Amino acid sequence: MRVELVDSKIVVDGQRYDLILEVFEYEELILQEKPNFELSRSLWDLDFVCLENELEIEIEIYGTFRQSKVRLNFGNIFVGDYFVIGNQVIVFSSSACSILHEISKHQIFPMNEISISQFVFLERLLERQGHHFTNRNALRKFLGKGIISSRESVAKLTLSPFAYQAIGTEWILSCFEHGDGGVLLADVMGLGKTLQSIAVINDLVSIGKNNRLVVCPGTLVDNWKRELSKFAPHLKVLIHTGQWRYGIEKHLVGYDLVITTFETLNNDIGLLSDIDWQLVIVDEAQAIKNPKAQRTKSLKRLNAKYRLAVTGTPIENSLMDIWSIFDFLRPGYLGSYSEFDNRTQSSEIDAAQVHQLLSGYMIRRDLDDVGSQLPPITLINHSLDWPAALDQIYEEVRLEALAEFRRSGGLVATTRLRKLTTHPRLHGLETPSNETLSPKFVALKDILEELFRNGDKALIFASYNYMIDLIVGEFSSIYPNFLITNLDGRVLTEDRQPLIDEFNAVSTPALLACNPIVAGAGLNITGANHVIHYNLEWNPAKEDQASFRVYRPGQVKNVFIHRFFYAHTIDQVIDERVALKRELAAQTVDGKLTEEDFLAGLEVSPGDFRHRD
Numbered sequence: 001m002r003v004e005l006v007d008s009k010i011v012v013d014g015q016r017y018d019l020i021l022e023v024f025e026y027e028e029l030i031l032q033e034k035p036n037f038e039l040s041r042s043l044w045d046l047d048f049v050c051l052e053n054e055l056e057i058e059i060e061i062y063g064t065f066r067q068s069k070v071r072l073n074f075g076n077i078f079v080g081d082y083f084v085i086g087n088q089v090i091v092f093s094s095s096a097c098s099i100l101h102e103i104s105k106h107q108i109f110p111m112n113e114i115s116i117s118q119f120v121f122l123e124r125l126l127e128r129q130g131h132h133f134t135n136r137n138a139l140r141k142f143l144g145k146g147i148i149s150s151r152e153s154v155a156k157l158t159l160s161p162f163a164y165q166a167i168g169t170e171w172i173l174s175c176f177e178h179g180d181g182g183v184l185l186a187d188v189m190g191l192g193k194t195l196q197s198i199a200v201i202n203d204l205v206s207i208g209k210n211n212r213l214v215v216c217p218g219t220l221v222d223n224w225k226r227e228l229s230k231f232a233p234h235l236k237v238l239i240h241t242g243q244w245r246y247g248i249e250k251h252l253v254g255y256d257l258v259i260t261t262f263e264t265l266n267n268d269i270g271l272l273s274d275i276d277w278q279l280v281i282v283d284e285a286q287a288i289k290n291p292k293a294q295r296t297k298s299l300k301r302l303n304a305k306y307r308l309a310v311t312g313t314p315i316e317n318s319l320m321d322i323w324s325i326f327d328f329l330r331p332g333y334l335g336s337y338s339e340f341d342n343r344t345q346s347s348e349i350d351a352a353q354v355h356q357l358l359s360g361y362m363i364r365r366d367l368d369d370v371g372s373q374l375p376p377i378t379l380i381n382h383s384l385d386w387p388a389a390l391d392q393i394y395e396e397v398r399l400e401a402l403a404e405f406r407r408s409g410g411l412v413a414t415t416r417l418r419k420l421t422t423h424p425r426l427h428g429l430e431t432p433s434n435e436t437l438s439p440k441f442v443a444l445k446d447i448l449e450e451l452f453r454n455g456d457k458a459l460i461f462a463s464y465n466y467m468i469d470l471i472v473g474e475f476s477s478i479y480p481n482f483l484i485t486n487l488d489g490r491v492l493t494e495d496r497q498p499l500i501d502e503f504n505a506v507s508t509p510a511l512l513a514c515n516p517i518v519a520g521a522g523l524n525i526t527g528a529n530h531v532i533h534y535n536l537e538w539n540p541a542k543e544d545q546a547s548f549r550v551y552r553p554g555q556v557k558n559v560f561i562h563r564f565f566y567a568h569t570i571d572q573v574i575d576e577r578v579a580l581k582r583e584l585a586a587q588t589v590d591g592k593l594t595e596e597d598f599l600a601g602l603e604v605s606p607g608d609f610r611h612r613d
Helices: 116-129 136-140 163-177 193-207 218-231 262-267 294-300 320-329 337-345 351-361 367-373 388-408 410-422 439-453 465-478 493-505 540-547 570-586 595-603 606-612
Strands: 003-006 009-012 015-018 044-050 055-061 068-073 082-085 088-091 182-185 212-216 237-239 257-261 276-283 303-310 377-384 457-461 483-487 510-514 530-533 559-566
Touching: 163 182, 163 193, 163 367, 182 193, 182 320, 182 351, 193 212, 193 218, 193 276, 193 303, 212 218, 212 262, 218 237, 218 257, 218 377, 218 439, 257 262, 262 294, 294 320, 303 320, 320 337, 320 351, 377 439, 388 410, 388 595, 388 606, 410 570, 410 595, 439 457, 439 465, 439 530, 439 559, 457 540, 465 483, 465 510, 483 493, 493 510, 530 540, 540 559, 540 570, 559 570, 570 595
Parallel strands: 182 303, 212 257, 212 276, 237 257, 276 303, 377 559, 457 510, 457 530, 483 510, 530 559
Antiparallel strands: 003 009, 009 015, 044 055, 055 068, 082 088
């Protein structure tokens, strides 16, 4: 008897049959209802036999033919290769598959289309069987042709996310649905991790259960409020910070989301650990890299069904950083601290192996992965909380500025307040470090650390030379091997272009701290792809001119514009006035500065909003 495989048909002694496979053994996949196929001639019972590199299929033929066994070699079908039919994933393993299927209608890996839910299920199934499938790393980024995202909750956001953000959201939710209690979202800076987190929250809210918690640095609370109001204004949110916060459990439940800080978590851990949270998100998760820190210990005491860690820098100093994060996400997964430390110190396991170990529970995309989906320029507003310890000083300066407003004019009157919000040292306050009482400087340090890690360059625009000196002095000492210098009025005119040429040419990360008047017009600094406006200007044209030093012909990278401002201070008023003037300019309406603009900046006080919250 001669058996052949021709055009997806079995040919037995010249007679063609549809190839129908029935497998009796199954492990993970269980059919609720056994499919029925009409067989015109015969039934084929197949057993899968795993050889060293290939999968051979034993066929028993019944019916009009005498019972016989033949072997068909389908070539390079590896253990871990799979079919996808509807919502079912069929995996070739060392034992067997688990459903009927028509091989003539489906391709062997790689599939033309696979849902993220199928992908996650497949990963978990293979992990339990000790297998990995071909091209896992390529699929890990969910950017391959045919990968689809159909999560309906993403469409419910007021603004549509990019495709990679929708995919990230669905991956997180699929992990939760398939029994993974904790996962890590580690996209690089600028790719919208907060938006993806909000989309996850939005989906879980649709289930109907409450009790979701975000824990983040105090400087990011206002940013979370702004992002939620932009993308999901329908959510009922409680900010659990400050001296007027609730102290009774019943007042914290019933919200779609509760947001608190690491500091408040430490103080209220007795209260917060009594609540059964559906989801706990830790933003800027690198903050828990030290397992001995109180914030880390407090976070691990929380009861949560699902846990999501969000950070663009999951490993800052050593592999032990990722151990601490995963000990929150999946306790015990990497063993004890000492066990993991011994394995990494002895080179028993290296970074590549750790990544392979964690890849099923971590999604990380960089700019090269999603660049085609990004707009040419991405604006990132960093709304920061003004430090409460400076409320009184701010109020004193504000009242003094109001007193001299009529006498000296708005621009002069607001200058001292703008200097204070730039950095307390510009007001003459002595602080132990540049980061003390300066959330802006803390945020700057975090951003530069991440973009330098990615090999990028940045321009920082600051209105005051003293601030430029603080920036250059601090980061020159931290990164002595990088080009970090100033570009302001103290640099001779004939020396400016050579400096820019050097900056554009160096292959290492680099930083120019610039004055917007000197470096804000006419220069081509396309070697950088990040622009950081450390303090905002009243005039939107001045800000735009500074940004366009980077975003101009010759730029080959995606450009990111970062804007720093403190909520409920003169900074926020400047931000709002700049936005209004841009809108008026787009309508060809004169939006020049008025004394009313300056007065509005002097009428806002962070202390008033703090007591109101």
